[in-house]
Amino acid sequence: MLSYIARRTAATIPVVLMVALFVFSLLYIAPGDPAAIIAGDQATPADVDRIRASLGLDRPFLVRFGDWFWHVLQGDLGTSIFTNLPVSHMIAQRIEPTVSLMCLTLILSLSCAIPMGVIAAWKHGTWIDRAVMTTAVLGFSTPSFVIGYVLAYVFALRLDWLPVQGFTSISEGLIPFLRNLILPAVALGLVYMALIARITRATMLDVLSQDYIRTAKAKGVGQRGMLFVHALKNAAVPIVTIIGIGFAALIGGAVVTESVFAIPGLGRLTVDAILRRDYPVIQGVVLMFSFVYVMVNLGVDLLYTVFDPRIRY
Amino acid sequence: MGNGIYRRTLLKTAALAGVGALAAPRLSLGADAKTLRFIPQANLANLDPIWTTQYVVRNGALLIWDTLYGVDDKLQPQPQMVESHEVTDDFKTWTFKLRPGLKFHDGEPVLAKDVAASILRWMARDATMGGPIKKRTDMLEAVDDRTFRFRLSKPYPKMLFALGKSSTPCLFIMPERIANTSPFKQISEYVGSGPMRFNKDLWVPGAKAIFEKFDGYLPRDEKANWLSGGKQINFDRIEWNIVPDVATAAAALQNGEVDWWETPSADLVPLLKKNPNLAVDIADPLGNIGSFRINHLHPPFDDVRARRAIQTALSQEDYMGAVVGDDQALWKTVPGFFTPDTPLYTENGGEPLKGKRDYELAKQLLAEAGYKGEPIVLLVATDVGITKAQGDVTADLLKRIGVNVDYQALDWGTVGQRRAKKEKPSEGGWNIFHTWHAGADCVNPAPYIALDASGDTAWFGWPKSDLVQEKIGAWYDAPDLAAEKTAIAELNKAAMDHVVYVPTGFFKGYQAWRTNISGVVKAPFPVFWDVTKT
Numbered sequence: 001m002l003s004y005i006a007r008r009t010a011a012t013i014p015v016v017l018m019v020a021l022f023v024f025s026l027l028y029i030a031p032g033d034p035a036a037i038i039a040g041d042q043a044t045p046a047d048v049d050r051i052r053a054s055l056g057l058d059r060p061f062l063v064r065f066g067d068w069f070w071h072v073l074q075g076d077l078g079t080s081i082f083t084n085l086p087v088s089h090m091i092a093q094r095i096e097p098t099v100s101l102m103c104l105t106l107i108l109s110l111s112c113a114i115p116m117g118v119i120a121a122w123k124h125g126t127w128i129d130r131a132v133m134t135t136a137v138l139g140f141s142t143p144s145f146v147i148g149y150v151l152a153y154v155f156a157l158r159l160d161w162l163p164v165q166g167f168t169s170i171s172e173g174l175i176p177f178l179r180n181l182i183l184p185a186v187a188l189g190l191v192y193m194a195l196i197a198r199i200t201r202a203t204m205l206d207v208l209s210q211d212y213i214r215t216a217k218a219k220g221v222g223q224r225g226m227l228f229v230h231a232l233k234n235a236a237v238p239i240v241t242i243i244g245i246g247f248a249a250l251i252g253g254a255v256v257t258e259s260v261f262a263i264p265g266l267g268r269l270t271v272d273a274i275l276r277r278d279y280p281v282i283q284g285v286v287l288m289f290s291f292v293y294v295m296v297n298l299g300v301d302l303l304y305t306v307f308d309p310r311i312r313y
Numbered sequence: 314m315g316n317g318i319y320r321r322t323l324l325k326t327a328a329l330a331g332v333g334a335l336a337a338p339r340l341s342l343g344a345d346a347k348t349l350r351f352i353p354q355a356n357l358a359n360l361d362p363i364w365t366t367q368y369v370v371r372n373g374a375l376l377i378w379d380t381l382y383g384v385d386d387k388l389q390p391q392p393q394m395v396e397s398h399e400v401t402d403d404f405k406t407w408t409f410k411l412r413p414g415l416k417f418h419d420g421e422p423v424l425a426k427d428v429a430a431s432i433l434r435w436m437a438r439d440a441t442m443g444g445p446i447k448k449r450t451d452m453l454e455a456v457d458d459r460t461f462r463f464r465l466s467k468p469y470p471k472m473l474f475a476l477g478k479s480s481t482p483c484l485f486i487m488p489e490r491i492a493n494t495s496p497f498k499q500i501s502e503y504v505g506s507g508p509m510r511f512n513k514d515l516w517v518p519g520a521k522a523i524f525e526k527f528d529g530y531l532p533r534d535e536k537a538n539w540l541s542g543g544k545q546i547n548f549d550r551i552e553w554n555i556v557p558d559v560a561t562a563a564a565a566l567q568n569g570e571v572d573w574w575e576t577p578s579a580d581l582v583p584l585l586k587k588n589p590n591l592a593v594d595i596a597d598p599l600g601n602i603g604s605f606r607i608n609h610l611h612p613p614f615d616d617v618r619a620r621r622a623i624q625t626a627l628s629q630e631d632y633m634g635a636v637v638g639d640d641q642a643l644w645k646t647v648p649g650f651f652t653p654d655t656p657l658y659t660e661n662g663g664e665p666l667k668g669k670r671d672y673e674l675a676k677q678l679l680a681e682a683g684y685k686g687e688p689i690v691l692l693v694a695t696d697v698g699i700t701k702a703q704g705d706v707t708a709d710l711l712k713r714i715g716v717n718v719d720y721q722a723l724d725w726g727t728v729g730q731r732r733a734k735k736e737k738p739s740e741g742g743w744n745i746f747h748t749w750h751a752g753a754d755c756v757n758p759a760p761y762i763a764l765d766a767s768g769d770t771a772w773f774g775w776p777k778s779d780l781v782q783e784k785i786g787a788w789y790d791a792p793d794l795a796a797e798k799t800a801i802a803e804l805n806k807a808a809m810d811h812v813v814y815v816p817t818g819f820f821k822g823y824q825a826w827r828t829n830i831s832g833v834v835k836a837p838f839p840v841f842w843d844v845t846k847t
Contacts, residue, residue: 264517
């Protein structure tokens with residue numbers, strides 16, 4: 001197992017390298033000029049040229065890539081063109097809001113989606129099943145920014161229960177932390193919840209028709225034990241797979257949700273950097289996301305062994 | 314059964330307690346009258362007001378750094394850091410004395426050598442006024458700790474206006490060690506002598522910027538007026554919250570999470586006006602002038618008749634309707650290049666933009682210019698509402714006069730790159746793009762880079778007209794207001810005749826704030842001094 005983890009971790013290096021080269025190339029050929037944005041409307045073309053040179057943007061592709069990659073290998077993601085701050089510092093500033101949002105979203109959506117899926121499968125064909133699936137379809141079909149606006153309108157503007165925007169660190173207290181994050185987490189989590197609920201239901205339906213479930217029933221195993229111990233554990237592998245795949249969607253959704261709720265997270269950092277062509281920041285954030293995504297998939301693979309002891313690496 | 318009821322009761326109680334706790338009053342929000350929460354017009358991505366000319370940076374810099382002179386609401390430069398000045402009759406030797414007791418945020422005194430270094434950095438980047446002063450400066454010297462002097466080879470009567478100009482880049486005074494940074498390289502220390510100090514440790518670019526009151530600031534005795542007078546700050550802390558989504562910003566203002574929003578979106582203003590807790594008013598009385606920018610280098614617009622075809626057909630009403638909507642208080646037509654309701658405003662030569670629009674004449678002028686249906690490349694920044702609206706109207710206008718439009722939908726970053734290309738439109742260049750100019754930059758020719766018609770060194774589009782340049786020079790040399798007005802009237806006509814660019818109208822924007830805030834004034838920049846919160 002340990003050697004498998006080591007091999008998989010080592011395998012992230014070429015993946016991240018490919019991502020780095022791909023992103024760098026994409027940014028190189030993409031139109032846009034940070035020097036023109038920095039210089040502003042009042043600058044002369046000569047000033048724009050001088051700023052471009054001072055940023056090293058007039059150097060050949062391979063020189064720029066080599067220089068950047070050499071620094072990355074030394075743990076230096078570079079310095080933002082616009083803020084003059086180290087990219088690693090900017091990412092560190094933004095990690096807590098994004099990680100908090102994603103964790104709360106995961107907790108909320110999984111704690112709702114899995115029971116919903118299990119109950120829908122158990123009550124297959126009844127109004128409960130239809131209600132759960134209708135909710136799931138609605139959640140899946142409604143863009144998270146629309147849900148975000150509706151939630152903000154109802155719970156912040158009309159009821160005045162929660163703030164519209166912003167982020168409070170958990171170090172300032174759990175309640176202020178949750179007050180800021182609950183609406184974005186619900187907005188972001190509904191799509192995720194719908195996805196997991198549908199997969200859970202479908203997988204559970206399959207498992208519930210298996211012989212060993214019939215045997216468990218015949219042996220007098222209680223309803224709860226049968227559903228959540230025998231059936232759900234055997235249905236867990238595809239559910240965990242979808243949770244892993246959905247993680248990428250969650251990262252994408254966080255970009256929109258953070259903008260709608262003005263949360264200073266990595267999603268907004270990415271959008272701002274793309275709009276300004278802040279190349280070092282874009283490269284740093286994409287590298288980090290790709291690394292996290294690879295790690296999440298590794299985690300999912302390892303979880304398979306927990307739910308299905310037959311799987312061994 | 315009893316157990317079930319107990320469990321449900323417990324869950325219900327816990328849920329209500331949770332909601333109650335989450336909905337608890339915001340103890341910190343709105344309770345602190347010493348903190349002002351402000352949503353600026355854009356993200357504050359850096360704070361070097363010389364390295365970049367973005368307005369949002371200038372606005373933040375106005376809190377941190379002080380200026381030698383500052384313009385008032387009559388657009389007149391008033392002494393700010395300067396105590397007094399002397400000028401020789403030939404306008405060639407200018408001697409300035411700083412006010413005593415000025416200090417930087419690090420406690421060091423502001424000295425003449427700091428001023429000289431700051432002027433040198435500014436002159437290298439300010440093409441409109443700093444550059445011309447640099448060209449005629451024989452010597453800039455720190456005479457003593459509080460005195461500095463310019464010796465010029467040619468007179469420069471507009472010196473005070475230049476030292477106090479509000480258009481970017483402004484002349485901000487920095488410590489010598491910082492001002493010695495290359496003007497093309499960003500500074501990393503934000504130490505000024507202005508009324509607020511910047512807390513770099515709490516800065517989250519793209520999200521939050523914190524300014525804290527500088528107790529060592531020495532305001533002037535006069536009442537504050539725009540960038541002049543005593544800048545009395547009534548807050549310990551000013552927070553700039555970057556809220557990228559306008560609907561969220563509107564909701565945050567209505568909910569009392571922020572106090573002041575610099576640029577509410579026009580479509581949300583009716584909603585904000587209905588809220589009794591909010592005040593909404595014009596932000597900048599000098600407004601903006603929309604611009605139909607033409608590339609003078611390539612056919613058909615290298616021929617003045619083709620450019621005049623645009624003038625003949627363009628309806629400013631159409632453009633302004635698209636840019637700001639039906640609110641008549643927000644816009645007016647402007648048959649000229651200068652900001653309406655300012656001393657030098659003139660409509661001399663503006664006839665082509667008045668009266669009924671004549672598409673047939675436009676077609677005839679285009680034909681005379683040799684236009685035969687080649688694609689006309691129109692660059693449209695679709696991520697900026699004002700440019701997108703103008704671009705759409707232009708596409709329609711060009712079709713009406715028989716032009717084959719190549720509408721290229723881009724983002725502003727790409728337009729910024731493309732517009733610098735002088736290549737043919739078919740080889741990656743362009744024919745037309747849209748932007749707008751702040752009215753504060755269009756009050757006279759000094760900050761008005763878009764009116765420069767010097768050809769290769771002119772602004773994008775590279776218009777070339779010796780007559781326009783001669784009239785700009787005449788304004789610089791004008792000894793009094795009457796002579797300035799004459800020069801500007803002639804300049805306006807020359808620029809109209811040459812069609813340096815085509816103004817698409819004059820428009821303003823709103824600002825909104827909560828009614829517990831008082832002292833908000835109309836200005837081309839947010840003025841934080843004398844604002845109070847209850």
